[in-house]
Amino acid sequence: MTRAVAARVSVGGVMATRLATMLVAAATLFLMLALWLVSPAHAQKAKEKTPPPPPLAEKMQATGKLFYLGISEGMEAWLHVAPQSVSMFYVTPNRQAIVVGGMMGAGGKQLSETLLSKAYLENAALRQALKDVKKNPETALVDNQLLMHDFSGQPKSAQLWQALEQSFSLSVGQKGPVLYAVMTPGCQACLALWRALTPLIEADTMHMKVVLVAIPDTAEEKQAVAMMSDPSVGSTLQKMSDDERLKALRKNYMLAEQWRIQHMPFLVYRDVSGAIKLLSGPPRDMAALYADMGLKPVGEGAAP
Numbered sequence: 466m467t468r469a470v471a472a473r474v475s476v477g478g479v480m481a482t483r484l485a486t487m488l489v490a491a492a493t494l495f496l497m498l499a500l501w502l503v504s505p506a507h508a509q510k511a512k513e514k515t516p517p518p519p520p521l522a523e524k525m526q527a528t529g530k531l532f533y534l535g536i537s538e539g540m541e542a543w544l545h546v547a548p549q550s551v552s553m554f555y556v557t558p559n560r561q562a563i564v565v566g567g568m569m570g571a572g573g574k575q576l577s578e579t580l581l582s583k584a585y586l587e588n589a590a591l592r593q594a595l596k597d598v599k600k601n602p603e604t605a606l607v608d609n610q611l612l613m614h615d616f617s618g619q620p621k622s623a624q625l626w627q628a629l630e631q632s633f634s635l636s637v638g639q640k641g642p643v644l645y646a647v648m649t650p651g652c653q654a655c656l657a658l659w660r661a662l663t664p665l666i667e668a669d670t671m672h673m674k675v676v677l678v679a680i681p682d683t684a685e686e687k688q689a690v691a692m693m694s695d696p697s698v699g700s701t702l703q704k705m706s707d708d709e710r711l712k713a714l715r716k717n718y719m720l721a722e723q724w725r726i727q728h729m730p731f732l733v734y735r736d737v738s739g740a741i742k743l744l745s746g747p748p749r750d751m752a753a754l755y756a757d758m759g760l761k762p763v764g765e766g767a768a769p
Contacts, residue, residue: 538576635693641669649677678714
């Protein structure tokens, strides 16, 4: 091999080595950039840079904080957190209109909760904003299930049971299985249920806790306050002033709104195995309800 050819081979080898090194460096840089683009930190920054659509920006930014949650079914999802309310919105593709509320997918999958759960884990500001609303004792009617969403993985039925335990209820009876009954004054189905359960209550085989709810600033609400002041409802409510009873009643109403309790009476109880059961509307079969709670009608023997 001549010196010229050898030189060309040598130079070519060096150039190939340098080119390979450059390609490796470029690939490494590209990989690092790709990883950065999909990182939670960059994803969060990208979300923060997404401007709110005009319908939201005009009315919502002045009253609270807006959080961009991402895209679901081709629509932007936003959360508005104010001192006294939490609302979710979806934005139409042209960004000129909004749809209020959550989104449900096939099979009843809660798409809104999926988005919120991811954003909750990634966004510290969102976590703090939701905590601030929960801590506010004067919180008004919270818009939806978002505020009630528990990220601990606890079943919703257990969360509702805990919420009812912290509500203001009229306690009737002292022994036997506990039955929470969410009722409104003037509800004929509620009155019929009360009459049906009275023998069990008087026989001390059932402990019923009536959670009264009423629409604020209505005659129904005044009637509920009067019921809470009745001497038969117990010492705790007797010691409260009318203003305190009114606040308690409105907290009960907020609970019913948060949990979408609409059909009265709404019953929550534990069956004989300890599982929490929910019953919306008047029971169709009282005998089945008794059996599920391990009770027997008065006159057929005591509860097991």
